[in-house]
Amino acid sequence: MLFAFICDSYFQKKVSSTLVNGDIPNHKIVTITANELLESGKLPQDISGAIFERATWQKNFSLFRYFGLLPLLEQHTLAFVANAQDAELKGRGAMKNKEFIIPNSISAEEASTQLGRLLELPPPAFTHHKSKALA
Numbered sequence: 001m002l003f004a005f006i007c008d009s010y011f012q013k014k015v016s017s018t019l020v021n022g023d024i025p026n027h028k029i030v031t032i033t034a035n036e037l038l039e040s041g042k043l044p045q046d047i048s049g050a051i052f053e054r055a056t057w058q059k060n061f062s063l064f065r066y067f068g069l070l071p072l073l074e075q076h077t078l079a080f081v082a083n084a085q086d087a088e089l090k091g092r093g094a095m096k097n098k099e100f101i102i103p104n105s106i107s108a109e110e111a112s113t114q115l116g117r118l119l120e121l122p123p124p125a126f127t128h129h130k131s132k133a134l135a
Contacts, residue, residue: 002046003049004030004049005052008053027111042072043076049076051078052080081101
């Protein structure tokens with residue numbers, strides 16, 4: 001299965017090399033930055049889910065909302081890489097305690113198991129209101 005791992009290059013050194021290098025049995029991970037996502041306006045084709053590094057999500061959430069990327073992202077099952085299981089995530093208040101959080105220090109075998117579990121989850125039925133432009 002193919003996953004998109006969205007992580008800004010600044011934060012990649014803080015994330016487990018297992019996810020950045022994509023060395024996970026039975027799964028392939030394509031790493032892209034938030035800027036690449038914003039510029040292209042699309043995710044790689046045929047992905048099964050999107051995995052966000054927590055700080056990248058926090059930093060870019062408003063831009064994703066402003067440029068209308070949240071509906072695109074939420075067509076897929078989302079997971080977040082974080083150091084804490086109860087990570088507070090912008091725009092995900094209604095999903096609190098239902099988010100799929102992957103530990104930052106995950107091994108390749110554990111990652112394979114977690115990604116298999118992620119595939120079993122349905123994409124969230126979550127809608128974001130469009131922000132009103134200031135005149």
